[in-house]
Every structure is written in C-alpha cells, then in structure tokens.
Amino acid sequence: MASSVIDLTIRPRGKPIKNLPELITIGREDSTSQIFQKISDASKFSANRLRVTKGSDGSPIPNATDVTVHDTGLRNRSAVDVKDLGPQIAWRTVFIIEYLGPLLVHPLFYYGRPLIYGTSTSPSELQKLSLILVMVHFIKREYETLFVHRFSLATMPAILTLKNFGHYWFLGGMNLAYWTYAPTAPTARASNPLFTYFGLALFVLGELGTLYTHNVLKNLRRPGSTDRGIPRGLGFDLVTCPNYMFEIVAWAGFWLINWSLSTIVFVVVAAIQMALWAQKKERRYRKEFGDKYKRKRFVMLPGIY
Known part of the structure; x- marks a missing residue:
C-alpha cells in the first residue's frame, strides 16, 4: 500500500531564496496550499510571493485549498521549482x-x-x-x-x-x-x-x-x-x-x-x-x-x- 505521505525535492528557480528547504514532507491528500505554507514557514517568505511549478513539465501548482497534492500528479521524490516573485x-x-x-x-x-x-x-x-x-x-x-x-x-x-x-x-x-x-x-x-x-x-x-x-x-x-x-x-x-x-x-x-x-x-x-x-x-x-x-x-x- 502506498504511503500516505511523500517527500518533495525543492529547487530554487531564478534568484536564490534564503532558507529555502531542500526537502519537504507532505500528505498525498493535503491541499496544495500546504506546499506553499511549508515553504513559506521555512523560508520566511510570504506564500503570496512564491511561484511553485512542477519540475517535470513546468506547469504551475495552484495555491488552493480544494486541490490535493495527489491531484497535481506529484509523487514521492518529485521535484518542484520555487521562484520568488518579489514584494507583493x-x-x-x-x-x-x-x-x-x-x-x-x-x-x-x-x-x-x-x-x-x-x-x-x-x-x-x-x-x-x-x-x-x-x-x-x-x-x-x-x-x-x-x-x-x-x-x-x-x-x-x-x-x-x-x-x-x-x-x-x-x-x-x-x-x-x-x-x-x-x-x-x-x-x-x-x-x-x-x-x-x-x-x-x-x-x-x-x-x-x-x-x-x-x-x-x-x-x-x-x-x-x-x-x-x-x-x-x-x-x-x-x-x-x-x-x-x-x-x-x-x-x-x-x-x-x-x-x-x-x-x-x-x-x-x-x-x-x-x-x-x-x-x-x-x-x-x-x-x-x-x-x-x-x-x-x-x-x-x-x-x-
């Protein structure tokens, strides 16, 4: 049976983001907003200034409460890219x-x-x-x-x-x-x-x-x-x-x-x-x-x- 939690590899895109975590652990049925929240908590950047995309095809991951991590197609050890959009x-x-x-x-x-x-x-x-x-x-x-x-x-x-x-x-x-x-x-x-x-x-x-x-x-x-x-x-x-x-x-x-x-x-x-x-x-x-x-x-x- 597949584990209910997965690890995601976090990669910076563009200018470096201080304290950006290299890895986060998240539940498959968690909302994608939790990805943003975990990255925000670690980096001390507002979630609103972060753009998160799938490393496999560059498609955006929404900061939404009604979309699950599983819905995005992310799997264990999938890579996601994080870009700082600047002050908001x-x-x-x-x-x-x-x-x-x-x-x-x-x-x-x-x-x-x-x-x-x-x-x-x-x-x-x-x-x-x-x-x-x-x-x-x-x-x-x-x-x-x-x-x-x-x-x-x-x-x-x-x-x-x-x-x-x-x-x-x-x-x-x-x-x-x-x-x-x-x-x-x-x-x-x-x-x-x-x-x-x-x-x-x-x-x-x-x-x-x-x-x-x-x-x-x-x-x-x-x-x-x-x-x-x-x-x-x-x-x-x-x-x-x-x-x-x-x-x-x-x-x-x-x-x-x-x-x-x-x-x-x-x-x-x-x-x-x-x-x-x-x-x-x-x-x-x-x-x-x-x-x-x-x-x-x-x-x-x-x-x-």
Missing part, C-alpha cells in the same frame, strides 16, 4: 489606491482653478457636471472594490502597480482634470443639450451595467474559493466581458459631455488593456468549461471586437 501588494489595496487618485485630483483642479489657471471665473455647469460624474464613477469603483469584487489572486507584484497608478493618477487624474476644468476647455462653453442629455444617459447606463455585471461575476465565485461558474445575464450573451463593454459606454457618455481629447486618450489606453484581458478570459472560459460554454465571437464590443 494586495489587489484590493491596489484598487483602492489607484481609484483614490481621480477622487483627490479632480476636486483639486476644480476648486483650485484660480491658482492653477489664474482665472477668477466660476466653473461652468458642464464642468460642474463633469466633476460630479467623475466622483460618482470612482466612488462606485471604490464601493465595488470593498464590497463586490472577489479576487482570484490575493496579491500582485508591487513593481507592476506603477502602471496601474500611472493610468489612474496621471491619465484619469491630472491629464483628464487639467483639460476638463480649464477656462478654455470645451466644457467651459455651452454645449448642445441633446449631446449632454444623451451622454448622461449613456453614462448612467454604463455605470448600472458595470454594477450589474460585477455582481453577476461576484455570485459565480463562492467566498474563499477561486472556482467560477459560467456567467449569464445581461450582456453575457453578446460578449465575453460585458463589464468592459459597459465601462466603455459610460466613458463614451462622459466624452459627449466634455468633448475633451484627454478623455479619448484615457479610454483608448484602458480599452487596449481591457481587450487583452477579455481575450485571455475567453480562452480561459473555453478551456475551463469546454462544450458547456457558448463560445463568443466578440469579447468586448458587439460587432467590433
């Missing part, structure tokens, strides 16, 4: 900080117009509306981060946060704010009310749509689990990621209100990143659910992409 930061913390940027920067430019632009004129109604919409959007984002989103990964490498913070603090913050509240901005002049009302309608539709889809995605994942179901409901029959579709709808509405090139730059950069994520998610759904999943021709925008 919690995804929830990343989201909170990046969305905080526009929430701080936009009021600063709006109320600091006399110092920033050297003008004594009051902000226009469109500039006031723009500020309200930006605040609504990012307050909703913060709410979703705290109470709606469930993250499949606990952390991300700290070095990668520079890109996220730059996008929201600079493009969505300083760049968007500077050109929205300037006395020479399109928002400082009267606009066609039809464009304003239509833009406002699109914005509201987009915001409600993203809130709905985020709640659908939340309910697909059990608390404390990374397992997912197949998403269904409004928008999910049209594209892989309707949350990205509604995000673009909301910002298209905002652009119809402020007519700023800075809005287009912010949205285009975001859309490129969302498109890459949507493609990856479509591939993952096809692999994970097989024939149960209705493959999508368009991943983000119906009839376009």
Whole structure:
C-alpha cells in the first residue's frame, strides 16, 4: 500500500531564496496550499510571493485549498521549482489606491482653478457636471472594490502597480482634470443639450451595467474559493466581458459631455488593456468549461471586437 505521505525535492528557480528547504514532507491528500505554507514557514517568505511549478513539465501548482497534492500528479521524490516573485501588494489595496487618485485630483483642479489657471471665473455647469460624474464613477469603483469584487489572486507584484497608478493618477487624474476644468476647455462653453442629455444617459447606463455585471461575476465565485461558474445575464450573451463593454459606454457618455481629447486618450489606453484581458478570459472560459460554454465571437464590443 502506498504511503500516505511523500517527500518533495525543492529547487530554487531564478534568484536564490534564503532558507529555502531542500526537502519537504507532505500528505498525498493535503491541499496544495500546504506546499506553499511549508515553504513559506521555512523560508520566511510570504506564500503570496512564491511561484511553485512542477519540475517535470513546468506547469504551475495552484495555491488552493480544494486541490490535493495527489491531484497535481506529484509523487514521492518529485521535484518542484520555487521562484520568488518579489514584494507583493494586495489587489484590493491596489484598487483602492489607484481609484483614490481621480477622487483627490479632480476636486483639486476644480476648486483650485484660480491658482492653477489664474482665472477668477466660476466653473461652468458642464464642468460642474463633469466633476460630479467623475466622483460618482470612482466612488462606485471604490464601493465595488470593498464590497463586490472577489479576487482570484490575493496579491500582485508591487513593481507592476506603477502602471496601474500611472493610468489612474496621471491619465484619469491630472491629464483628464487639467483639460476638463480649464477656462478654455470645451466644457467651459455651452454645449448642445441633446449631446449632454444623451451622454448622461449613456453614462448612467454604463455605470448600472458595470454594477450589474460585477455582481453577476461576484455570485459565480463562492467566498474563499477561486472556482467560477459560467456567467449569464445581461450582456453575457453578446460578449465575453460585458463589464468592459459597459465601462466603455459610460466613458463614451462622459466624452459627449466634455468633448475633451484627454478623455479619448484615457479610454483608448484602458480599452487596449481591457481587450487583452477579455481575450485571455475567453480562452480561459473555453478551456475551463469546454462544450458547456457558448463560445463568443466578440469579447468586448458587439460587432467590433
């Protein structure tokens, strides 16, 4: 009868990890999270900054409580490679900080117009509306981060946060704010009310749509689990990621209100990143659910992409 415990050979991959054990003993029916925990306890590194792969084929071993060591195909004296991913930061913390940027920067430019632009004129109604919409959007984002989103990964490498913070603090913050509240901005002049009302309608539709889809995605994942179901409901029959579709709808509405090139730059950069994520998610759904999943021709925008 096979022993209920096995020994795994631990090998460093990349830069050396101090105190990395050469061998660990673990039960066949233990969860793979126990592999991470044993390595973490010995090396004094957080389990979240460790990448563990099978030495035989390089496939990743998940840090999961619902996958056993036996499920991975690891056997006695199997080798596993361990890589240090570097300092990590919690995804929830990343989201909170990046969305905080526009929430701080936009009021600063709006109320600091006399110092920033050297003008004594009051902000226009469109500039006031723009500020309200930006605040609504990012307050909703913060709410979703705290109470709606469930993250499949606990952390991300700290070095990668520079890109996220730059996008929201600079493009969505300083760049968007500077050109929205300037006395020479399109928002400082009267606009066609039809464009304003239509833009406002699109914005509201987009915001409600993203809130709905985020709640659908939340309910697909059990608390404390990374397992997912197949998403269904409004928008999910049209594209892989309707949350990205509604995000673009909301910002298209905002652009119809402020007519700023800075809005287009912010949205285009975001859309490129969302498109890459949507493609990856479509591939993952096809692999994970097989024939149960209705493959999508368009991943983000119906009839376009």
